[in-house]
Amino acid sequence: xxxxxxxxxxxxxxxxxxxxxxxxxxxxxxxxxxxxxxxxxxxxxxxxxxxxxxxxxxxxxxxxxxxxxxxxxxxxxxxxxxxxxxxxxxxxxxxxxxxxxxxxxxxxxxx
Amino acid sequence: xxxxxxxxxxxxxxxxxxxxxxxxxxxxxxxxxxxxxxxxxxxxxxxxxxxxxxxxxxxxxxxxxxxxxxxxxxxxxxxxxxxxxxxxxxxxxxxxxxxxxxxxxxxxxxxxxx
Numbered sequence: 001x002x003x004x005x006x007x008x009x010x011x012x013x014x015x016x017x018x019x020x021x022x023x024x025x026x027x028x029x030x031x032x033x034x035x036x037x038x039x040x041x042x043x044x045x046x047x048x049x050x051x052x053x054x055x056x057x058x059x060x061x062x063x064x065x066x067x068x069x070x071x072x073x074x075x076x077x078x079x080x081x082x083x084x085x086x087x088x089x090x091x092x093x094x095x096x097x098x099x100x101x102x103x104x105x106x107x108x109x110x111x
Numbered sequence: 112x113x114x115x116x117x118x119x120x121x122x123x124x125x126x127x128x129x130x131x132x133x134x135x136x137x138x139x140x141x142x143x144x145x146x147x148x149x150x151x152x153x154x155x156x157x158x159x160x161x162x163x164x165x166x167x168x169x170x171x172x173x174x175x176x177x178x179x180x181x182x183x184x185x186x187x188x189x190x191x192x193x194x195x196x197x198x199x200x201x202x203x204x205x206x207x208x209x210x211x212x213x214x215x216x217x218x219x220x221x222x223x224x225x
Contacts, residue, residue: 032211043115043202043216044154051211089154097210098167099144101154 002027002094006102013080014110021105024072027094033066033073034099036089044089048075080109113137115217117203123223129191132220135184136205144204144214145178145188154202160186161209193224 003026013019025033031052036044050057050064050073057064061080066073073092077084090102116135124130136143144159158168160180168178175194180186190197200221204214 034213036216041218043204043218046213046215049213093211096167098156098159099214103153 001096002030002092002098002100004090004092004100004102006090006105008105009103010106010108012108012110015080015082017080019075019077019080019084019107019109021075021088021090021107022072023074023090023092023102024070025092025094025100026071027092028068028071029095030071030092032093033064034091035062035064035075036091036101038087038089038104040086047088077107080107082109082111085109115203115205115215117201117217117220119220120218121221121223123225124193125225126195127192128224129189130193130197130222130224132188132201132203132222134186134188134203134217136186136203137215138184140205140207140215141183142206142209142212142214143180143186144206145186146202146204146216148200148202148219157188159209166209195224198222198224 006023034049037047038044061078063076087104089104091099118133142161145157148154157170158178163180178188200219202219204216206212206214
């Protein structure tokens with residue numbers, strides 16, 4: 001089955017700096033890669049997703065890149081703000097057509 | 112628009128008791144997923160339904176766990192009998208179709224088994 005690895009597990013950045021979270025996946029049949037943000041006491045919220053026919057996607061301060069050859073994808077957050085502090089999860093849909101989640105990254109934006 | 116609604120938000124009960132978690136998916140979504148989140152194992156898929164039919168329950172940990180979806184707007188996850196190791200946050204999510212479709216999560220039920 002699909003295996004998704006996510007790094008780093010914790011990340012602290014100064015407000016205004018950029019944050020990058022990286023994930024790798026194992027199933028070459030994976031075609032859909034969403035990113036979720038989870039705040040304390042809440043469920044994961046979809047923030048951006050990318051499909052395998054696209055190499056990069058951007059939505060305001062958030063961007064995701066995908067390298068299918070290397071089987072890795074990354075989340076980039078620019079001009080970070082304190083409200084960006086949360087746990088971020090990557091995920092991939094493999095041949096089983098189910099989402100497999102990474103282990104999460106605790107992002108802390110320091111004022 | 113109403114999102115995925117789960118109840119209760121918190122449940123504390125004693126070992127051996129039956130626990131029932133409830134979920135109302137987003138109207139129009141035809142796929143529903145139950146996940147469990149723990150520090151040790153992260154987010155795990157327990158079971159998912161498509162058009163009210165269970166498709167894959169290979170993630171259900173034991174026979175003590177069961178899930179039903181009697182109609183398109185309601186699903187339950189039941190644990191009987193409950194054990195302390197079942198303590199976790201249980202999430203329900205729904206989507207339009209399976210696989211490569213965005214899943215929308217509820218805010219979860221925090222379950223504590225004493």
